[in-house]
Amino acid sequence: MASKNHLIYSRKDKSLGVLCSNRQGGVESIGLDNAANQLGVERRRIYDIVNILESVGVLTRRAKNQYTWKGFTAIPHALQQLREQAFNETPKVSQVCSFLTHVANDNDCRGPSSSNNSYTDMHAKSSGSSKSENNRKEKSLGLLTQNFIKLFISSTADLISLDTAATALLGDIRDPTAMRTKVRRLYDIANVLTSMDLIEKVRHPETGKPSFRWLGSNTKSKTLDTNVSKRRTFGTNITNRDDSKRKQIDTMSDWSSKDVTAAMHGNIDFKKVKYNENIATQEQSSRNSKEFVFGPFTPATVPKVGTSGNKKLKRAQDWENLADTYRPQYCNKALTDLFGHYEDAYKSWYVEADEKKVAHRSPES
DNA sequence: CGCTCCCGCCAATTC
DNA sequence: GAATTGGCGGGAGCG
Numbered sequence: 001m002a003s004k005n006h007l008i009y010s011r012k013d014k015s016l017g018v019l020c021s022n023r024q025g026g027v028e029s030i031g032l033d034n035a036a037n038q039l040g041v042e043r044r045r046i047y048d049i050v051n052i053l054e055s056v057g058v059l060t061r062r063a064k065n066q067y068t069w070k071g072f073t074a075i076p077h078a079l080q081q082l083r084e085q086a087f088n089e090t091p092k093v094s095q096v097c098s099f100l101t102h103v104a105n106d107n108d109c110r111g112p113s114s115s116n117n118s119y120t121d122m123h124a125k126s127s128g129s130s131k132s133e134n135n136r137k138e139k140s141l142g143l144l145t146q147n148f149i150k151l152f153i154s155s156t157a158d159l160i161s162l163d164t165a166a167t168a169l170l171g172d173i174r175d176p177t178a179m180r181t182k183v184r185r186l187y188d189i190a191n192v193l194t195s196m197d198l199i200e201k202v203r204h205p206e207t208g209k210p211s212f213r214w215l216g217s218n219t220k221s222k223t224l225d226t227n228v229s230k231r232r233t234f235g236t237n238i239t240n241r242d243d244s245k246r247k248q249i250d251t252m253s254d255w256s257s258k259d260v261t262a263a264m265h266g267n268i269d270f271k272k273v274k275y276n277e278n279i280a281t282q283e284q285s286s287r288n289s290k291e292f293v294f295g296p297f298t299p300a301t302v303p304k305v306g307t308s309g310n311k312k313l314k315r316a317q318d319w320e321n322l323a324d325t326y327r328p329q330y331c332n333k334a335l336t337d338l339f340g341h342y343e344d345a346y347k348s349w350y351v352e353a354d355e356k357k358v359a360h361r362s363p364e365s
Numbered sequence: 366c367g368c369t370c371c372c373g374c375c376a377a378t379t380c
Numbered sequence: 381g382a383a384t385t386g387g388c389g390g391g392a393g394c395g
Contacts, residue, residue: 032384044386136378185388368393
Protein backbone atom coordinates (compact mmCIF):
# COMPACT_ATOMS: atom_id res chain seq x y z
CA MET A 1 0.00 0.00 0.00
CA ALA A 2 2.80 2.29 0.74
CA SER A 3 3.95 2.02 -2.77
CA LYS A 4 0.51 2.48 -3.95
CA ASN A 5 0.21 5.53 -1.91
CA HIS A 6 3.26 6.77 -3.55
CA LEU A 7 2.07 6.16 -6.99
CA ILE A 8 -1.29 7.59 -6.56
CA TYR A 9 -0.73 10.34 -4.16
CA SER A 10 2.50 12.03 -4.59
CA ARG A 11 1.29 15.01 -2.81
CA LYS A 12 3.55 14.04 -0.03
CA ASP A 13 4.24 17.39 1.34
CA LYS A 14 0.86 18.78 1.19
CA SER A 15 -0.50 17.86 4.46
CA LEU A 16 -1.88 18.97 7.67
CA GLY A 17 1.45 20.53 8.13
CA VAL A 18 0.45 23.00 5.55
CA LEU A 19 -2.83 23.57 7.17
CA CYS A 20 -1.34 24.49 10.42
CA SER A 21 1.56 26.31 8.95
CA ASN A 22 -0.15 29.60 9.33
CA ARG A 23 -1.56 28.72 12.56
CA GLN A 24 0.14 30.42 15.38
CA GLY A 25 -0.44 28.99 18.72
CA GLY A 26 -4.06 29.80 18.80
CA VAL A 27 -7.15 28.63 17.19
CA GLU A 28 -7.12 28.47 13.51
CA SER A 29 -9.98 27.27 11.48
CA ILE A 30 -9.76 24.81 8.72
CA GLY A 31 -12.07 24.34 5.84
CA LEU A 32 -12.86 20.90 4.64
CA ASP A 33 -12.74 21.72 1.00
CA ASN A 34 -9.53 23.42 1.61
CA ALA A 35 -8.08 20.48 3.36
CA ALA A 36 -9.31 18.12 0.75
CA ASN A 37 -7.75 20.12 -1.99
CA GLN A 38 -4.49 20.61 -0.27
CA LEU A 39 -4.23 17.00 0.50
CA GLY A 40 -5.43 15.96 -2.86
CA VAL A 41 -7.92 13.49 -1.58
CA GLU A 42 -11.60 13.08 -1.80
CA ARG A 43 -13.69 14.75 0.70
CA ARG A 44 -14.98 11.57 2.13
CA ARG A 45 -11.54 10.80 3.41
CA ILE A 46 -11.31 14.04 5.25
CA TYR A 47 -14.37 13.18 7.23
CA ASP A 48 -12.76 10.08 8.50
CA ILE A 49 -9.64 11.80 9.59
CA VAL A 50 -11.41 14.73 11.07
CA ASN A 51 -13.67 12.53 13.09
CA ILE A 52 -10.80 10.68 14.57
CA LEU A 53 -8.80 13.76 15.30
CA GLU A 54 -11.77 15.32 16.88
CA SER A 55 -12.30 12.40 19.17
CA VAL A 56 -8.86 13.03 20.53
CA GLY A 57 -9.24 16.72 20.90
CA VAL A 58 -7.02 17.86 18.09
CA LEU A 59 -9.89 19.36 16.21
CA THR A 60 -13.29 20.74 17.00
CA ARG A 61 -16.17 21.22 14.69
CA ARG A 62 -17.16 24.80 14.61
CA ALA A 63 -19.63 24.92 11.82
CA LYS A 64 -20.43 23.42 8.56
CA ASN A 65 -17.21 22.99 6.77
CA GLN A 66 -15.32 24.66 9.51
CA TYR A 67 -13.10 23.10 12.06
CA THR A 68 -10.90 24.55 14.68
CA TRP A 69 -7.45 23.25 15.08
CA LYS A 70 -6.67 22.73 18.71
CA GLY A 71 -3.42 21.03 18.24
CA PHE A 72 -1.76 17.97 19.58
CA THR A 73 -1.21 19.64 22.86
CA ALA A 74 -4.89 19.16 23.43
CA ILE A 75 -4.56 15.45 23.41
CA PRO A 76 -3.41 15.04 26.98
CA HIS A 77 -6.52 16.65 28.22
CA ALA A 78 -8.79 14.67 26.00
CA LEU A 79 -7.05 11.56 27.13
CA GLN A 80 -7.50 12.40 30.74
CA GLN A 81 -11.11 12.88 30.02
CA LEU A 82 -11.37 9.50 28.46
CA ARG A 83 -9.55 7.97 31.34
CA GLU A 84 -12.05 9.35 33.76
CA GLN A 85 -14.91 8.20 31.67
CA ALA A 86 -13.42 4.83 31.45
CA PHE A 87 -13.28 4.58 35.18
CA ASN A 88 -16.61 5.93 36.25
CA GLU A 89 -19.24 5.64 33.67
CA THR A 90 -18.05 2.24 32.97
CA PRO A 91 -19.00 -0.50 35.22
CA LYS A 92 -17.94 -3.12 32.84
CA VAL A 93 -14.55 -1.91 32.04
CA SER A 94 -12.99 -4.22 34.50
CA GLN A 95 -14.70 -7.09 32.88
CA VAL A 96 -13.56 -6.13 29.51
CA CYS A 97 -10.11 -5.71 30.86
CA SER A 98 -9.87 -9.14 32.28
CA PHE A 99 -11.42 -10.38 29.18
CA LEU A 100 -8.74 -8.78 27.15
CA THR A 101 -6.07 -9.98 29.41
CA HIS A 102 -7.25 -13.46 28.89
CA VAL A 103 -7.52 -13.23 25.24
CA ALA A 104 -4.20 -11.57 25.08
CA ASN A 105 -2.42 -14.75 25.81
CA ASP A 106 -4.82 -16.97 24.16
CA ASN A 107 -5.69 -16.85 20.62
CA ASP A 108 -8.98 -18.38 21.20
CA CYS A 109 -11.51 -15.92 22.42
CA ARG A 110 -13.85 -17.84 24.50
CA GLY A 111 -15.70 -15.33 26.51
CA PRO A 112 -15.85 -16.59 30.07
CA SER A 113 -19.40 -16.37 31.12
CA SER A 114 -20.46 -12.90 30.44
CA SER A 115 -23.21 -12.79 27.96
CA ASN A 116 -23.10 -9.18 27.12
CA ASN A 117 -20.14 -7.13 27.88
CA SER A 118 -20.14 -4.80 25.01
CA TYR A 119 -17.91 -1.97 25.84
CA THR A 120 -19.81 0.12 23.44
CA ASP A 121 -23.28 -0.53 24.60
CA MET A 122 -22.83 0.41 28.13
CA HIS A 123 -23.01 4.09 28.32
CA ALA A 124 -25.03 6.29 26.11
CA LYS A 125 -28.47 5.23 25.07
CA SER A 126 -31.08 4.47 27.61
CA SER A 127 -31.50 8.16 27.94
CA GLY A 128 -35.00 8.11 26.71
CA SER A 129 -34.79 8.78 23.08
CA SER A 130 -35.19 5.94 20.75
CA LYS A 131 -32.08 3.99 20.40
CA SER A 132 -32.43 3.92 16.70
CA GLU A 133 -31.56 7.56 16.68
CA ASN A 134 -28.45 7.28 18.68
CA ASN A 135 -27.60 4.25 16.79
CA ARG A 136 -25.85 6.13 14.13
CA LYS A 137 -23.75 8.03 16.54
CA GLU A 138 -22.93 5.02 18.53
CA LYS A 139 -21.28 3.64 15.53
CA SER A 140 -19.42 6.74 14.62
CA LEU A 141 -15.75 6.58 13.97
CA GLY A 142 -15.18 9.12 16.66
CA LEU A 143 -16.80 7.11 19.37
CA LEU A 144 -15.18 3.98 18.18
CA THR A 145 -11.87 5.72 18.44
CA GLN A 146 -12.50 6.78 21.98
CA ASN A 147 -13.63 3.39 23.01
CA PHE A 148 -10.68 1.87 21.34
CA ILE A 149 -8.42 4.13 23.31
CA LYS A 150 -10.24 3.43 26.51
CA LEU A 151 -9.53 -0.16 25.94
CA PHE A 152 -5.86 0.59 26.12
CA ILE A 153 -5.79 2.99 28.98
CA SER A 154 -7.98 0.92 31.17
CA SER A 155 -6.73 -2.47 30.34
CA THR A 156 -3.90 -4.29 31.93
CA ALA A 157 -3.01 -5.93 28.72
CA ASP A 158 -0.75 -3.66 26.81
CA LEU A 159 -0.88 -5.56 23.63
CA ILE A 160 -4.18 -5.61 21.87
CA SER A 161 -4.99 -7.00 18.51
CA LEU A 162 -7.69 -5.56 16.40
CA ASP A 163 -9.69 -8.71 16.60
CA THR A 164 -9.56 -8.60 20.31
CA ALA A 165 -10.53 -5.00 20.33
CA ALA A 166 -13.34 -5.59 17.92
CA THR A 167 -14.62 -8.42 19.99
CA ALA A 168 -14.51 -6.36 23.12
CA LEU A 169 -16.13 -3.41 21.46
CA LEU A 170 -18.81 -5.50 19.94
CA GLY A 171 -19.83 -7.35 22.98
CA ASP A 172 -21.32 -10.60 22.18
CA ILE A 173 -22.71 -9.87 18.91
CA ARG A 174 -21.58 -13.03 17.37
CA ASP A 175 -21.94 -11.78 13.93
CA PRO A 176 -19.04 -12.39 11.62
CA THR A 177 -20.19 -9.63 9.38
CA ALA A 178 -20.32 -7.09 12.13
CA MET A 179 -16.96 -8.27 13.20
CA ARG A 180 -15.49 -7.75 9.82
CA THR A 181 -16.87 -4.29 9.57
CA LYS A 182 -15.66 -3.38 13.00
CA VAL A 183 -12.21 -4.56 12.24
CA ARG A 184 -12.15 -2.57 9.05
CA ARG A 185 -12.89 0.54 11.02
CA LEU A 186 -10.32 -0.29 13.58
CA TYR A 187 -7.74 -0.53 10.88
CA ASP A 188 -8.59 2.95 9.83
CA ILE A 189 -8.41 4.25 13.33
CA ALA A 190 -5.28 2.39 14.17
CA ASN A 191 -3.59 3.93 11.21
CA VAL A 192 -4.17 7.45 12.23
CA LEU A 193 -3.47 6.81 15.88
CA THR A 194 -0.26 5.20 14.83
CA SER A 195 0.63 8.19 12.78
CA MET A 196 0.20 10.30 15.85
CA ASP A 197 2.34 7.96 17.85
CA LEU A 198 -0.40 7.23 20.23
CA ILE A 199 -0.10 3.58 19.53
CA GLU A 200 2.43 1.36 17.90
CA LYS A 201 2.08 -1.72 15.87
CA VAL A 202 4.00 -4.73 16.98
CA ARG A 203 3.79 -8.44 16.73
CA HIS A 204 2.74 -10.35 19.69
CA PRO A 205 5.79 -12.14 21.10
CA GLU A 206 4.30 -15.57 21.04
CA THR A 207 1.64 -15.60 18.48
CA GLY A 208 2.93 -13.59 15.62
CA LYS A 209 -0.30 -11.76 15.70
CA PRO A 210 -0.15 -8.11 14.81
CA SER A 211 -1.14 -6.08 17.80
CA PHE A 212 -1.01 -2.57 19.05
CA ARG A 213 0.56 -1.07 22.07
CA TRP A 214 -0.44 2.12 23.71
CA LEU A 215 2.19 4.79 23.70
CA GLY A 216 0.01 7.63 24.75
CA SER A 217 0.76 7.64 28.41
CA ASN A 218 4.25 8.27 29.48
CA THR A 219 5.97 6.05 31.88
CA LYS A 220 3.55 3.41 32.56
CA SER A 221 6.22 1.35 34.09
CA LYS A 222 5.01 -2.06 33.60
CA THR A 223 7.26 -4.82 34.52
CA LEU A 224 5.89 -6.79 31.74
CA ASP A 225 6.81 -4.10 29.33
CA THR A 226 10.49 -4.50 29.58
CA ASN A 227 10.09 -7.62 27.65
CA VAL A 228 8.26 -6.35 24.77
CA SER A 229 9.08 -2.74 24.85
CA LYS A 230 12.23 -3.38 22.99
CA ARG A 231 10.49 -4.88 20.12
CA ARG A 232 10.61 -2.60 17.25
CA THR A 233 7.85 -1.79 14.93
CA PHE A 234 6.84 -3.82 12.01
CA GLY A 235 8.56 -3.35 8.79
CA THR A 236 11.57 -1.77 10.24
CA ASN A 237 14.45 -4.04 10.62
CA ILE A 238 15.73 -4.35 14.06
CA THR A 239 19.03 -5.92 13.62
CA ASN A 240 21.91 -3.80 14.50
CA ARG A 241 23.36 -4.77 11.22
CA ASP A 242 20.95 -3.02 9.10
CA ASP A 243 21.89 -4.11 5.69
CA SER A 244 21.99 -0.85 3.99
CA LYS A 245 20.73 -2.49 0.92
CA ARG A 246 17.45 -2.68 2.59
CA LYS A 247 14.98 -1.95 -0.04
CA GLN A 248 15.08 1.66 -0.64
CA ILE A 249 11.60 2.26 0.41
CA ASP A 250 11.86 0.03 3.31
CA THR A 251 12.30 2.82 5.65
CA MET A 252 9.99 4.78 3.57
CA SER A 253 7.30 2.28 3.31
CA ASP A 254 7.43 1.80 6.98
CA TRP A 255 7.00 5.37 7.66
CA SER A 256 4.74 6.08 4.87
CA SER A 257 2.47 3.33 5.85
CA LYS A 258 2.19 4.42 9.38
CA ASP A 259 2.61 8.10 9.26
CA VAL A 260 1.34 8.77 5.92
CA THR A 261 -1.34 6.40 5.38
CA ALA A 262 -1.79 8.64 7.59
CA ALA A 263 -4.52 8.99 8.14
CA MET A 264 -5.36 7.19 5.21
CA HIS A 265 -4.99 8.56 1.85
CA GLY A 266 -3.93 11.80 3.24
CA ASN A 267 -0.24 11.51 3.35
CA ILE A 268 -0.42 13.54 6.40
CA ASP A 269 2.74 13.97 8.25
CA PHE A 270 1.65 14.29 11.77
CA LYS A 271 5.10 14.27 13.10
CA LYS A 272 5.92 17.29 11.16
CA VAL A 273 2.79 18.87 12.33
CA LYS A 274 3.83 18.15 15.80
CA TYR A 275 7.13 19.78 15.26
CA ASN A 276 5.57 22.91 14.04
CA GLU A 277 3.15 22.86 16.80
CA ASN A 278 5.69 22.31 19.44
CA ILE A 279 7.82 25.00 18.15
CA ALA A 280 4.91 27.33 18.03
CA THR A 281 3.94 26.39 21.49
CA GLN A 282 7.41 26.96 22.64
CA GLU A 283 7.66 30.37 21.25
CA GLN A 284 4.40 31.42 22.57
CA SER A 285 4.83 30.07 26.00
CA SER A 286 8.05 31.91 26.12
CA ARG A 287 9.18 30.71 29.44
CA ASN A 288 6.37 28.85 30.85
CA SER A 289 8.66 26.13 31.97
CA LYS A 290 7.96 22.51 31.51
CA GLU A 291 4.32 22.48 31.94
CA PHE A 292 4.47 21.76 28.34
CA VAL A 293 5.12 18.22 29.07
CA PHE A 294 3.50 16.45 26.25
CA GLY A 295 2.45 13.90 28.68
CA PRO A 296 0.86 11.33 26.52
CA PHE A 297 3.24 11.74 23.79
CA THR A 298 6.76 11.36 24.66
CA PRO A 299 7.39 7.76 24.47
CA ALA A 300 9.41 6.42 27.26
CA THR A 301 12.33 6.21 24.93
CA VAL A 302 12.45 9.81 24.12
CA PRO A 303 15.26 11.15 26.14
CA LYS A 304 18.29 9.43 24.96
CA VAL A 305 18.28 5.79 24.62
CA GLY A 306 19.44 4.55 27.88
CA THR A 307 22.47 6.36 28.99
CA SER A 308 24.46 3.36 28.33
CA GLY A 309 23.55 0.09 29.81
CA ASN A 310 20.76 -0.19 27.38
CA LYS A 311 20.88 -2.44 24.43
CA LYS A 312 23.26 -1.11 22.00
CA LEU A 313 22.37 -0.02 18.64
CA LYS A 314 19.39 1.34 17.34
CA ARG A 315 20.00 1.60 13.76
CA ALA A 316 21.64 4.81 13.07
CA GLN A 317 19.57 5.67 10.18
CA ASP A 318 16.31 5.27 11.84
CA TRP A 319 15.08 8.67 11.24
CA GLU A 320 11.97 7.83 12.95
CA ASN A 321 13.82 7.33 16.12
CA LEU A 322 15.59 10.50 15.51
CA ALA A 323 12.29 12.09 15.31
CA ASP A 324 11.36 10.64 18.61
CA THR A 325 14.63 11.49 20.13
CA TYR A 326 14.43 15.00 19.11
CA ARG A 327 10.86 15.44 19.72
CA PRO A 328 10.79 18.73 21.47
CA GLN A 329 10.20 18.42 25.11
CA TYR A 330 11.49 21.77 25.71
CA CYS A 331 13.48 23.28 23.04
CA ASN A 332 15.71 26.12 22.41
CA LYS A 333 16.91 27.62 19.24
CA ALA A 334 19.41 24.94 18.70
CA LEU A 335 16.79 22.30 18.77
CA THR A 336 14.55 24.29 16.62
CA ASP A 337 17.24 24.37 14.05
CA LEU A 338 17.66 20.71 14.37
CA PHE A 339 14.04 20.17 13.65
CA GLY A 340 14.26 22.20 10.59
CA HIS A 341 17.27 20.28 9.60
CA TYR A 342 15.62 16.96 9.99
CA GLU A 343 12.58 18.10 8.29
CA ASP A 344 14.59 18.99 5.29
CA ALA A 345 16.60 15.88 5.50
CA TYR A 346 13.52 13.85 5.69
CA LYS A 347 12.13 15.64 2.76
CA SER A 348 15.04 14.86 0.58
CA TRP A 349 15.11 11.27 1.61
CA TYR A 350 11.58 11.07 0.74
CA VAL A 351 12.15 12.47 -2.65
CA GLU A 352 15.09 10.25 -3.27
CA ALA A 353 13.23 7.24 -2.22
CA ASP A 354 10.47 8.30 -4.39
CA GLU A 355 12.75 8.24 -7.33
CA LYS A 356 13.89 4.94 -6.23
CA LYS A 357 17.31 6.23 -5.87
CA VAL A 358 17.72 6.13 -2.28
CA ALA A 359 21.12 6.81 -1.35
CA HIS A 360 21.02 5.68 2.15
CA ARG A 361 23.18 7.82 4.20
CA SER A 362 26.38 6.97 5.81
CA PRO A 363 26.04 4.65 8.70
CA GLU A 364 26.06 6.16 12.07
CA SER A 365 29.10 7.89 13.24
C1' DC B 366 -5.02 -17.33 1.02
C1' DG B 367 -5.41 -13.95 4.83
C1' DC B 368 -4.43 -9.40 6.27
C1' DT B 369 -4.96 -4.50 5.09
C1' DC B 370 -7.55 -0.86 4.01
C1' DC B 371 -8.93 1.91 -0.38
C1' DC B 372 -12.94 3.41 -2.62
C1' DG B 373 -17.15 5.22 -3.19
C1' DC B 374 -22.26 4.03 -2.94
C1' DC B 375 -25.84 5.92 -0.78
C1' DA B 376 -28.40 6.88 3.62
C1' DA B 377 -28.77 10.09 7.49
C1' DT B 378 -28.28 14.97 8.68
C1' DT B 379 -27.95 19.61 8.17
C1' DC B 380 -28.54 23.82 5.76
C1' DG C 381 -34.39 19.96 -2.01
C1' DA C 382 -29.58 20.50 -2.21
C1' DA C 383 -25.41 19.94 0.24
C1' DT C 384 -22.88 17.82 4.03
C1' DT C 385 -21.66 14.10 6.72
C1' DG C 386 -20.32 9.68 7.30
C1' DG C 387 -21.74 4.23 7.85
C1' DC C 388 -20.64 0.41 5.55
C1' DG C 389 -18.85 -3.37 2.96
C1' DG C 390 -17.03 -4.92 -1.68
C1' DG C 391 -13.03 -6.08 -3.30
C1' DA C 392 -8.18 -4.67 -4.90
C1' DG C 393 -3.34 -5.11 -3.57
C1' DC C 394 0.21 -7.32 -1.25
C1' DG C 395 2.75 -10.41 1.44
